[in-house]
């Protein structure tokens with residue numbers, strides 16, 4: 001037996017090989033910082049993949065976990081019985097959701113929420129076909145992988161579910177051509193996250209909404225990544241006046257506790273009935289209490305203002321870095337604290353990722369040439385600048401190597 005418990009060896013030995021792991025053993029976190037087993041500190045620009053919106057070990061979350069955990073975690077007969085924690089969350093959500101989305105059901109992950117609404121859109125329309133977007137991402141279950149327009153998530157599992165059609169994102173003509181009276185739903189992210197932080201042109205989502213209404217298809221908006229202030233408003237579709245039939249949420253909704261939801265309208269809910277959907281953990285009081293605490297905090301502290309301020313500062317400085325290193329960085333884009341930096345080659349992106357990690361900064365390499373920056377939403381300007389100082393140092397070192 002080795003003297004010390006070897007975390008890396010144990011995980012590698014007993015886990016399936018799905019992840020190309022980063023060899024850091026994270027012991028604890030606080031805010032945007034985490035510490036490894038040797039006490040080394042890192043700045044987290046990934047927020048656990050856009051999840052820990054209030055930072056690591058947030059007292060807001062610990063308090064809610066402790067308070068609700070000491071009352072009740074899972075109700076007798078689960079969702080068949082009522083829960084004050086669930087009712088409080090429903091009531092809070094009714095104050096922040098787009099006005100027509102008045103009915104909410106809870107789940108445990110983004111894929112699960114998307115899976116449910118794909119099923120329910122089929123039921124309420126009596127149709128089978130779903131239009132989704134190229135480069136879109138909706139999860140890794142069989143139906144959500146089928147709805148995901150990226151070959152790397154699909155091709156190893158073919159044939160996936162039939163009845164999915166893909167159109168280029170932000171191309172209204174392509175969508176118009178794909179539309180018919182056989183389309184149950186159009187499923188889109190308001191900004192594509194995993195696909196590369198792709199923002200639609202102004203007016204695109206409204207045109208999509210009109211097309212859905214005209215053809216009697218449901219509009220499903222996937223706010224799993226963009227929701228809960230990530231892009232500077234509570235939801236990315238706020239103010240767009242879309243006729244949304246289903247909206248899915250996860251990630252930031254409970255700041256790291258596995259929780260998710262979908263919201264739907266009265267019109268759609270009128271066509272749903274007992275038995276259409278359910279789930280053992282749906283509306284689990286512990287998750288509801290944490291989500292309530294997180295969303296209240298986001299709302300009461302107006303965290304979206306910090307997202308806008310720090311997000312703009314990050315984008316401005318990243319654009320300056322791009323101008324200085326135009327041979328390394330080809331594009332910088334994003335909204336709020338959801339930002340992508342595209343590199344000239346996969347080797348450069350990999351070198352930046354590794355160089356940053358060596359200097360104590362966690363970045364997220366999502367595509368071959370793309371790094372995503374999406375830290376906790378309450379990151380301070382000073383902390384964000386500290387991360388960019390590291391990035392600047394890495395770029396300078398690469399620039400020197402290149403010259």
Ligand SMILES: Cc1ncc(COP(=O)(O)O)c(C=O)c1O
Pocket residue numbers: 108109110111112114137138139140189193194222223224225226250251
């Ligand atoms: C837009 C979007 N939808 C769905 C999902 C899947 O969510 P989960 O990983 O919680 O199943 C993700 C995850 O990254 C996402 O970004």
